[in-house]
Amino acid sequence: MTETTKQTGPAVIKRFLRTLDGSPGVYRMLDGENRVLYVGKARSLKNRVANYTRLQGHSGRIRRMISETASMMVLTTATELEALLLEQNLIKQLKPRYNVLLRDDKSFPNIMVTKSHDFPQIKKHRGRRSEKGEYFGPFASAGAVNRVLNQLQRVFLLRNCSDSDFESRTRPCLNYQIKRCSAPCVGHISAPDYAGAVRDAERFLRGETTAIQEKLADEMSRASAEMEFERAAALRDRIKALTNVQSVQGVNPQGVPEADVIGLHIEGGQACIQVFFIRANQNWGNSDFYPRMAEDNSPAEVMEAFLGQFYDNKEPPRMVLLSHGIEEGDLMTQALSDRAGRRVQLLVPQRGEKHELVQGALRNARESLGRKMSESATQARLLNGVAEAFDLPAPPARIEVYDNSHIQGSHAVGAMIVSGPEGFEKSQYRKFNIKDADLTPGDDFGMMKEVLTRRFKRLLKEDPERKSDLWPDLLLIDGGAGQVSAVRGIMRDLGVEDVAMVGVAKGVDRDHGKEEFYRTGQRPFALRRNDPVLYFVQRLRDEAHRFAIGTHRAKRAKAFVANPLDEVAGVGATRKRALLAHFGSAKAVARAGLADLKAVDGISDAMAEAIHAHFHERG
The missing domain is CATH 3.30.420.340 (UvrC, RNAse H endonuclease domain)
Structure with a gap:
């Protein structure tokens, strides 16, 4: 039976039902092209799937799903609980059309107090809790964590520098000068006193704020009575900072810890x-x-x-x-x-x-x-305006905007941003490290060719039938007639000639508001200076430029701090620190003889040979 005549609907499900028993598990409903329509769990697979063997008694959504079902898959589990966990994993992985789907499943930051050092560090942490330490959170945003960390530093004077910075300090940093650190790195506070400050910070993050405020108030009173007015003022500032932390927390429930x-x-x-x-x-x-x-x-x-x-x-x-x-x-x-x-x-x-x-x-x-609904209505009007301005058959569901960034050809990157009915779709943004070593430095045409070629070759490979929502309806290119012509040639070579594209040039005065728009085979034109579509296109182009610049800066910064030792297999932070402490620089390590490498504490004979071979076989 061919794909075009493959049977769908209740009859398919009835045939499949004969193979099922009363075990718990997870079932998948697939369409004629084996795309997953729905993932569900069941205490009894036979009883649950039997509900789909008729169209009557269901909502319109379920009736459509049953009508489109051409085959099914099941996975049995030992318990219904296992089925629940498996169901949620499959929904997140497969994103079926008929399931409720959480689209923005981001991780949330925590505050972490490290436990691997005599003078613990307080810092922001995101991701798996694999590092040894005490974790407090989650917080709703990085901004919320940063605000609390900023105030906690004022109150408890804990360090936020890395262990390597701590070990290399010979005098206090700026945080000590502005009274946000007690400078344990140079011995300005004893280990027991610093440990007490750490305990107080942890008590505060557990909600034990009253006792800490009373303790600081008693210390301030004693300092004032002993005429240590500078210390009393510092304690007063710490109490004030502690109060500020509590005030920004908003509603603080008493009966819900x-x-x-x-x-x-x-x-x-x-x-x-x-x-x-x-x-x-x-x-x-x-x-x-x-x-x-x-x-x-x-x-x-x-x-x-x-x-x-x-x-x-x-x-x-x-x-x-x-x-x-x-x-x-x-x-x-x-x-x-x-x-x-x-x-x-x-x-x-x-x-x-x-x-x-x-x-x-x-x-x-x-x-x-x-x-959000108001913003979506505004976005819909803008997309309708884009369709009208650029003679598109329908409002674009996906607009892709491309830009390049480099400094005289160095650290070149390409960037793609995406916008649609929901606004900027940041999960769809992509960056491209320019790999063509034969490109002339600063060749924007060559960089754009590489970016578009890589983007659309992958798209053609992954979705040649264009059935996903990853195909753009409109490409916005930064540039005029030359860029549009070049991009059209690239797309023609790839066999993709039906995607609309528009070049956006700054105009004669290179001024916001005087942009000119270029399309293949048509005269350039401009929009009214106060046209909302013009502002929308400007925002798209500015966002692409911002993303490209940020990507370029990150790449440049990474290259700036790159260390040749990072390329040596088996050399992590601890061994790198030992090598640098012994030789003084990565260049000296590269030049060192095998005997000298073996003399470094923490470097085994085998590792010394690996390091020596890495540098000397290369050179």
Whole structure:
């Protein structure tokens, strides 16, 4: 049977049902081209899949899904809990069209106090908690962490420098001068006193603020009584900074020491979920999410999908407060408790302080969704304007903008940004390190050719049928007729001639507002100076330029601090530090003889031979 005549619908599911039993597991529904339509879990696969053997009694979304189903796949599991975890993993991996999908599953930063040094460092940490230390968080944003770290330095005078900086200091740094560090690197504070400051900082981050304030107030009173007015003033400033930290935390619940507060608001077929992080009786910020859903998804479905995907790579707190209950609360509670290694409560509070916290999250979700819907309407009008201005058949769903950045050809990079109905899609941004060694320095045409060739060759390989949403409807090129002609030639060589492209040139005065637009085979034209579409195109071009410049600077900075020892296999931070301490520079290490390398503490004979071979075989 060919792909075009492959049978779909309830009859396919009925045939598949005969192969199933009552085991728990996960099922996948696939269309005629083996694309995953839906991933679901079941306590009994046979009973659950049987529900799909008829079209009646389902919502329009489910009826469409059943009608498109051409085959199914199942994975049995030992328990329903395993099925739940597997389901959420597959949803995140496969992104099926008919599932509720959390589109922005980012990690959140923490504050970390290191434990591998006599004088611990306090710093921001994101990602896996693999480094030895005490972690506090999560915080809603890097900005929230930075604000708290800034104030904590004022209060507790803990260092934020790296261990290597600490070891190399011979005199205090600027943080000591501005009273944000006690300078343990040069012995201005003893190890026991510094350890006491670390304990106080950790107590504060656990919410034990009253005792710390009382302790600082007593010290200030004693200093004042002993006429140590400078020390008293410093303690006064530290108390003030501590008060500032508490004030920026916003609403600090007294009866909820640790919880995530999750509010869901659905309107017009769209959803917003607000998550507030309560830790140590303090509000450590909030973040919003806009899951992909269908109009007929219930709040319980959206909330359950969100919980499973949100906590897939995060440790849940002891309590999760919800605005809407979910159907399988006991199963989700067990899954979250297993992930945390302790009991986790899922609650839908109806009164008291917990209910007020949930209502606050709901209010923020409602307001955030209102703002997003307003922005989406504005974006839709702008995309309609782009289609009209550039004679496109329909408003573009994906606009790609390209730019290059280099300094006289060095550290050259290409950059691509993407915009669509939801605004800038930063997860789709791409950077391209220019690899062609034969390019003339500063050859923008050559760089653009390499970038576009790599971009579209990969796209043609991964999606030759153009069935994904990764194909652009419009390319914006920085430049005039020459650039547009060159890009058209590149695209023709690739066999991609039906993607609209527009060149954006600065105009005769190279002034914002006088841009000229170039299209193949047509006269250049300009938009009215106050045209919203003109401002929109300017924002797109400026964003591409910003991203390209940032990428170039990062590459240049990395090259600037590059060390030849980084290229030697097996030489990590500790061995590199030992080699540099012994020889003084990487160049001296490269020139050293084998016997001298073997004499370095921490460098084995085998490693010395590897280092010697690395440098001498190359040269």
